Amino acid sequence: MTTSRSGGPDQRRGERGDLLDPLCPTRRLLDRIGTKWTSMVVKVLAEHAPGELRFAELRRLAPGISQKMLSVTLQSLARDGLVARRVEPTVPPAVHYRLTALGLSLEEPLAALRGWAETHMPEIDRNNQLAGESSPA
Amino acid sequence: MTTSRSGGPDQRRGERGDLLDPLCPTRRLLDRIGTKWTSMVVKVLAEHAPGELRFAELRRLAPGISQKMLSVTLQSLARDGLVARRVEPTVPPAVHYRLTALGLSLEEPLAALRGWAETHMPEIDRNNQLAGESSPA
DNA sequence: CAGAATCCACGAGGATACTG
DNA sequence: CAGTATCCTCGTGGATTCTG
Numbered sequence: 001m002t003t004s005r006s007g008g009p010d011q012r013r014g015e016r017g018d019l020l021d022p023l024c025p026t027r028r029l030l031d032r033i034g035t036k037w038t039s040m041v042v043k044v045l046a047e048h049a050p051g052e053l054r055f056a057e058l059r060r061l062a063p064g065i066s067q068k069m070l071s072v073t074l075q076s077l078a079r080d081g082l083v084a085r086r087v088e089p090t091v092p093p094a095v096h097y098r099l100t101a102l103g104l105s106l107e108e109p110l111a112a113l114r115g116w117a118e119t120h121m122p123e124i125d126r127n128n129q130l131a132g133e134s135s136p137a
Numbered sequence: 138m139t140t141s142r143s144g145g146p147d148q149r150r151g152e153r154g155d156l157l158d159p160l161c162p163t164r165r166l167l168d169r170i171g172t173k174w175t176s177m178v179v180k181v182l183a184e185h186a187p188g189e190l191r192f193a194e195l196r197r198l199a200p201g202i203s204q205k206m207l208s209v210t211l212q213s214l215a216r217d218g219l220v221a222r223r224v225e226p227t228v229p230p231a232v233h234y235r236l237t238a239l240g241l242s243l244e245e246p247l248a249a250l251r252g253w254a255e256t257h258m259p260e261i262d263r264n265n266q267l268a269g270e271s272s273p274a
Numbered sequence: 275c276a277g278a279a280t281c282c283a284c285g286a287g288g289a290t291a292c293t294g
Numbered sequence: 295c296a297g298t299a300t301c302c303t304c305g306t307g308g309a310t311t312c313t314g
Binding site: 024025026027028029030032033034036039040043078079080081082102105106108109110112113114115116117118120121122123124127128131 | 161162163164165166167169170171173176177180215216217218219239242243245246247249250251252253254255257258259260261264265268
């Protein structure tokens with residue numbers, strides 16, 4: 001996770017399908033969904049699609065997330081066009097979030113990855129047992 | 138990417154399929170393949186499967202990667218059981234890497250994610266143009 | 275050739291406090 | 295309620311140097 005989101009004009013290069021470019025689309029996608037909470041937020045929103053969720057509801061549904069990181073994550077997803085924000089102009093304000101069509105389309109490969117993770121992470125864990133990750137602390 | 142690889146015994150919790158747990162398998166998988174070079178290395182190895190690649194070859198095929206990060210990335214993948222290491226006991230030594238069956242199985246969802254990235258990252262980039270990520274530098 | 279070791283910069287993200 | 299602002303910690307990863 002080195003590539004900064006605000007990182008200027010160089011990111012345009014990745015658009016030609018050069019997958020070996022460090023700025024290839026896959027790398028840049030992983031810079032997004034690889035952040036700590038993004039995949040969870042997307043998943044929660046996907047489970048409630050096409051309905052909407054409010055900020056506080058998302059907080060409850062993503063246990064452990066800080067209010068700052070939920071805010072930052074949602075802003076990032078909104079700027080990417082993966083989620084849509086709808087503000088109810090009441091006081092206090094009520095803000096609703098939902099996945100866009102683009103966001104929903106991402107759910108498919110993401111679900112595949114989740115499936116793999118649920119199936120094979122235990123095996124990866126076992127492999128790490130066999131190798132020594134014993135007690136370096 | 139907060140969760141440390143060497144981080145002790147807490148990672149065992151994610152094994153029961155609680156996807157809302159911050160330590161859920163998906164999050165932990167993304168902690169692995171989300172590191173800067175892992176997905177690229179896996180892809181390069183996958184393209185040459187079932188053949189093997191040497192350290193120096195991998196360096197050439199993954200432009201921009203430092204020798205340290207290639208080493209670290211390969212070690213991590215080896216400990217996870219996603220790649221296999223074969224050392225030719227010559228001098229100087231020749232080390233060959235290839236994806237294991239487990240690693241190859243990961244290639245499938247990973248390829249799906251790549252496909253999505255190639256298709257939709259341009260749209261995400263356009264969305265970011267519309268929103269102002271103008272010139273904060 | 276294939277690394278291990280060391281040093282260091284930077285950015286993700288947690289905790290806390292404040293606001294419209 | 296739904297954020298924003300600030301401070302601070304710590305892990306990722308780059309550069310460099312040394313070794314079997």
